[in-house]
Amino acid sequence: MKKGIGVLLVVGMLWASDCRAQVVYPRQTFTFDTSGLGGFVGPFQLDLQLTDGSGTGDGNTSLTVDNFVIDGVGAPGIAAASLTDSAFFTEVMRGFVPGGTLRFDLSGSFGVDTDPTTGTVTPDEFSLAILKGDGTEVPTTDPSGALLLVDFDNLSPGAVTTRVFQIVPAQAVPESDVPVLLVGAGVFGIGFALRRHKA
Numbered sequence: 001m002k003k004g005i006g007v008l009l010v011v012g013m014l015w016a017s018d019c020r021a022q023v024v025y026p027r028q029t030f031t032f033d034t035s036g037l038g039g040f041v042g043p044f045q046l047d048l049q050l051t052d053g054s055g056t057g058d059g060n061t062s063l064t065v066d067n068f069v070i071d072g073v074g075a076p077g078i079a080a081a082s083l084t085d086s087a088f089f090t091e092v093m094r095g096f097v098p099g100g101t102l103r104f105d106l107s108g109s110f111g112v113d114t115d116p117t118t119g120t121v122t123p124d125e126f127s128l129a130i131l132k133g134d135g136t137e138v139p140t141t142d143p144s145g146a147l148l149l150v151d152f153d154n155l156s157p158g159a160v161t162t163r164v165f166q167i168v169p170a171q172a173v174p175e176s177d178v179p180v181l182l183v184g185a186g187v188f189g190i191g192f193a194l195r196r197h198k199a
């Protein structure tokens with residue numbers, strides 16, 4: 001083998017190994033206050049998503065979500081979920097009956113999706129949202145309705161970008177609206193009585 005070709009091969013292998021480099025993401029425990037779900041209508045679902053930063057489904061990030069705990073008690077009814085970014089978008093749903101708190105572990109391994117030409121990093125992103133009975137996200141302090149976002153944008157597991165949000169409780173009916181509703185019901189009742197009287 002010519003020396004030049006050998007060097008090219010080694011460089012190519014290094015480049016390939018760098019692109020495929022996987023970093024262990026050690027088990028992280030996340031806990032959320034879910035007491036605010038009481039004002040919403042279920043049944044509720046945990047919406048677990050993994051979006052591939054490369055957009056090609058490069059499969060360099062694999063995550064496990066497990067050890068679900070509700071109000072401090074293990075919830076074996078919520079099966080562990082595995083997500084790999086072998087497609088642009090991967091989603092797993094898990095039905096759950098909320099209590100005051102929800103806890104789970106996130107672990108796995110990840111790669112950082114770096115454009116080989118520009119060096120721009122578009123992270124693989126894990127997200128958790130809770131869906132209401134109508135299939136829409138429970139509102140949170142994140143505009144997209146996420147409760148948790150983890151962006152795998154750094155080869156140091158301790159330096160990936162993690163953002164935790166809070167549930168925004170449903171708005172109670174303002175007290176000033178109550179008399180209006182009662183008056184409306186009263187007018188309807190009078191009209192109904194009059195129609196019955198005429199009939």
Ligand SMILES: [Ca+2]
Nearest residue numbers: 052053060124
């Ligand atoms: Ca990826």
